[in-house]
Amino acid sequence: DARVTQTPRHKVTEMGQEVTMRCQPILGHNTVFWYRQTMMQGLELLAYFRNRAPLDDSGMPKDRFSAEMPDATLATLKIQPSEPRDSAVYFCASGFRELRTGELFFGEGSRLTVL
Amino acid sequence: AQSVSQHNHHVILSEAASLELGCNYSYGGTVNLFWYVQYPGQHLQLLLKYFSGDPLVKGIKGFEAEFIKSKFSFNLRKPSVQWSDTAEYFCATRYNFNKFYFGSGTKLNVKP
Numbered sequence: 112d113a114r115v116t117q118t119p120r121h122k123v124t125e126m127g128q129e130v131t132m133r134c135q136p137i138l139g140h141n142t143v144f145w146y147r148q149t150m151m152q153g154l155e156l157l158a159y160f161r162n163r164a165p166l167d168d169s170g171m172p173k174d175r176f177s178a179e180m181p182d183a184t185l186a187t188l189k190i191q192p193s194e195p196r197d198s199a200v201y202f203c204a205s206g207f208r209e210l211r212t213g214e215l216f217f218g219e220g221s222r223l224t225v226l
Numbered sequence: 227a228q229s230v231s232q233h234n235h236h237v238i239l240s241e242a243a244s245l246e247l248g249c250n251y252s253y254g255g256t257v258n259l260f261w262y263v264q265y266p267g268q269h270l271q272l273l274l275k276y277f278s279g280d281p282l283v284k285g286i287k288g289f290e291a292e293f294i295k296s297k298f299s300f301n302l303r304k305p306s307v308q309w310s311d312t313a314e315y316f317c318a319t320r321y322n323f324n325k326f327y328f329g330s331g332t333k334l335n336v337k338p
Binding site: 144153156217218219 | 232268
């Protein structure tokens, strides 16, 4: 059963520390999305990639967040330095654009707590 | 920019009660509409979707949604909920086959 894999599932860190979250999309999927879920904002789109190229990262705080896809099997979201307001659940999702089925496949999320 | 509004943040129902969760979107052009569900401890998964055609869409587990263009709405319904429907439900839109925009989610708690 193919699924999107995210690590770590839980992370507690102190303010100012660097945090890296990783995502392995489903093999063959060519679009990858990063979302952040908070009580106040719901699911916010942070960034998305197609064929490993970043298409939109306008939802991401540029000064501290960065997202990359070093290869087709790995997407990373990095926060440096982290702040308490970054505490949230970060979801990665992947899918096909061309098939237009509409379905995104989500990982189980990385719950980040910044103290 | 597109936005999606879910007005019910937390809904509590007894088993066998009927369910309707509201969803409104802001984009006036062609949109694709979705409902996703997140069961406790699990990842988000697709419940149903609307692209075109019959505005009444049937999904898994007895859920359905109705697209009403004039109201910019895509409400989710189920005639009789079960305890196993306890989950968080997200409405989402997509345009230009690119970005997905999600609502803030509705937590449904079904009491046995």
